[in-house]
Amino acid sequence: MMSSVERQEDKMNITEQIQNLAVVPVVVLEDTEDALPLAKALCEGGLPCAEVTFRTDAAEESIKIMTEAFPDMLVGAGTVLTAEQVDQAVKAGAKFIVSPGFDPEIVDYCILKDIPVFPGCITPSEVAQAVKRGLKVIKFFPAEQFGGIAAIKALAAPYTDIKFMPTGGINPKNLENYLSDDKIIACGGSWMVKGNLIKEGRFDEIRILTAEAVKLASGIRSQK
Numbered sequence: 678m679m680s681s682v683e684r685q686e687d688k689m690n691i692t693e694q695i696q697n698l699a700v701v702p703v704v705v706l707e708d709t710e711d712a713l714p715l716a717k718a719l720c721e722g723g724l725p726c727a728e729v730t731f732r733t734d735a736a737e738e739s740i741k742i743m744t745e746a747f748p749d750m751l752v753g754a755g756t757v758l759t760a761e762q763v764d765q766a767v768k769a770g771a772k773f774i775v776s777p778g779f780d781p782e783i784v785d786y787c788i789l790k791d792i793p794v795f796p797g798c799i800t801p802s803e804v805a806q807a808v809k810r811g812l813k814v815i816k817f818f819p820a821e822q823f824g825g826i827a828a829i830k831a832l833a834a835p836y837t838d839i840k841f842m843p844t845g846g847i848n849p850k851n852l853e854n855y856l857s858d859d860k861i862i863a864c865g866g867s868w869m870v871k872g873n874l875i876k877e878g879r880f881d882e883i884r885i886l887t888a889e890a891v892k893l894a895s896g897i898r899s900q901k
Contacts, residue, residue, distance in 0.1 A: 692814055692862065694726070695726070695814075698724060698725075698863060699895070699897075699898055700724060700852075700863060700864055700890050700894050701726055701727075701728050701753075701844075701863050701864070701865045702726060702727050702866065702867065702869055702887070703727075703730065703865045703866060703867045703870070704728065704729050704870050704875075705732065705733060705867075705875075706733060706735045706736060706739040707733055707872075707875075708735055708876075709738045709739050709742060711739075711875050711876075711878075712739035712740075712742040712743050713743070713746055714878070714880045715727075715875060715880060716743040716747050716750060716752075717746075717880070718880040718881070718883040718887065719883070719887055720747055721887075722884040722885070722887025722888040722890075722891065723888055723891040724890065724891055725747065725749060725751060726752070727743065727750070727751075727752050727753070727870075728753045728755040728775055728865060729743070729752060729771075730756040731755065731757050731758070731765075737765050738769070740754060740766060740769040740770050740771050741770055743770070744769070744770030744772075745770065752770060752771060752772060753766075753774065753775060754766030754769075754773075754775065755775040755776075755777075755865075756775070756777055757774050757776050758777075758780070758783070759783070760782060760783060763783060763786055763787060763790070763792065767790075772793070773792070773793040773794070773795065774787050774792055774793065775794075775795045775796075776795075776797055776816075777797045777816075778796065778797045778818075779796045779798050779803040780796065781806065784807075784812075785810070788811075794812070795814055795815060795816045795842055796815055797815070797817070797818040798816065798832075799828075801832060801835070801836075803815075804839060808836055808838070813838060813839065813840060814841070814842060814862055815839060815841060816841070816842050816843070816844060817829055817832075817842070817843040818843070818844045819845025819846060820843035820844055820845040820846055820847060820855075820864075821851070822845060822846060823845075825843075825846075825851070825855075829841050829843060829855075829858070829860060829861070830858065830860065833860045839860075840860050840861065840862045841860055841862070842862055842863050842865060843855055843864055844864065847865065847868075848866065849868065849890070849893055852864060852866075852890075852893060853897045856894060856897045856898060857897055857901060868886065869883060869887045869889075869890050870886075870887075874886075
């Protein structure tokens with residue numbers, strides 16, 4: 678059983694891993710049979726990471742399959758809406774929790790359980806609640822629809838210790854707008870793991886798109 682210090686270090690390690698990866702694939706899985714080949718494609722493409730959205734019945738089992746097959750893969754659960762889903766996701770192997778909005782119940786529950794959580798925040802009031810709870814990284818969702826990097830810069834100005842993980846409408850064309858800013862630890866995106874590619878079993882294409890995303894992100898980060 679981990680001590681509180683070890684749990685804190687583990688949380689910091691996950692944040693560092695996400696920052697190093699720069700891009701977090703946001704995955705919707707309708708069929709558990711797609712979990713293994715998708716995880717393989719992401720890892721081979723250079724992004725051993727996935728935020729598996731909890732909006733489908735296949736999510737929980739898919740997380741379990743992915744984490745058991747690839748223990749070093751950083752798999753988290755997204756679109757988490759209840760404390761019960763937090764428990765289900767963590768039991769399945771999720772290493773972090775992402776919620777679309779700031780739900781105090783979910784955030785407080787994760788903090789109590791020492792589970793890394795990245796809640797969605799788009800207003801100063803929501804960011805203030807995150808700061809109050811000692812969070813250092815929050816999600817900004819949906820990013821493009823709520824003002825993109827300009828809005829994030831405005832929010833970051835009074836909250837100097839907070840960093841952001843924007844998701845929503847991000848793609849290869851606007852990735853540089855976000856990753857070139859020091860307030861962004863990583864961007865969530867689904868362009869390399871689109872639903873039709875998964876459903877049609879086009880995992881080689883996913884691997885190629887993932888590798889391209891890694892190359893693009895690395896190039897942007899190297900220019901900073």
